[in-house]
Amino acid sequence: RKEVEQDPGPFNVPEGATVAFNCTYSNSASQSFFWYRQDCRKEPKLLMSVYSSGNEDGRFTAQLNRASQYISLLIRDSKLSDSATYLCVVNGRGGSYIPTFGRGTSLIVHP
């Protein structure tokens, strides 16, 4: 099983749609989780951290399910500018801190 797994997509949605991405991770000792956004040929940029209680930032909601070892990202009212690749990042603990990136999920929002 891959350490951090994401559906590569692409998810092709119209403006205004709601879209959800999932990410599964294999290391049960992982302690911190993030969603990053990466535009084509650009650097990753933090979208949001993911907390155990779930968190929301405007149109974006992130959830963590430790029992099933997955995190999710929900984007409401999609904008054209949301088109990007969304990267799931999982940090371990317990003698080793190495952030592991998923391969990313591609989102295309069309008019």
Added chain:
Amino acid sequence: EPEVTQTPSHQVTQMGQEVILRCVPISNHLYFYWYRQILGQKVEFLVSFYNNEISEKSEIFDDQFSVERPDGSNFTLKIRSTKLEDSAMYFCASSFGLEGDEQFFGPGTRLTVL
């Protein structure tokens, strides 16, 4: 807004040559990182650096690679005897703390090995 900078933006080199990629992390950050992203593939962790020494490294970071903080601002990645498969985008990042802290990425250096 403070940002991580990297130079050069694009480096072309011949196989077997040595390259040095440079980064200036955000000034009050304590942790520094190098990542690699081969075209079309995922971002891969190479190494983290704290208090003037390597704190973690991945299996990719073998004897071909080294990092250095030669002064109070620069953080460098040296790749010796480059191979074709070293062609990738190399990102530097920095964070104030370790776990749970946002990492700020630089714009990357695209390395092309011919």
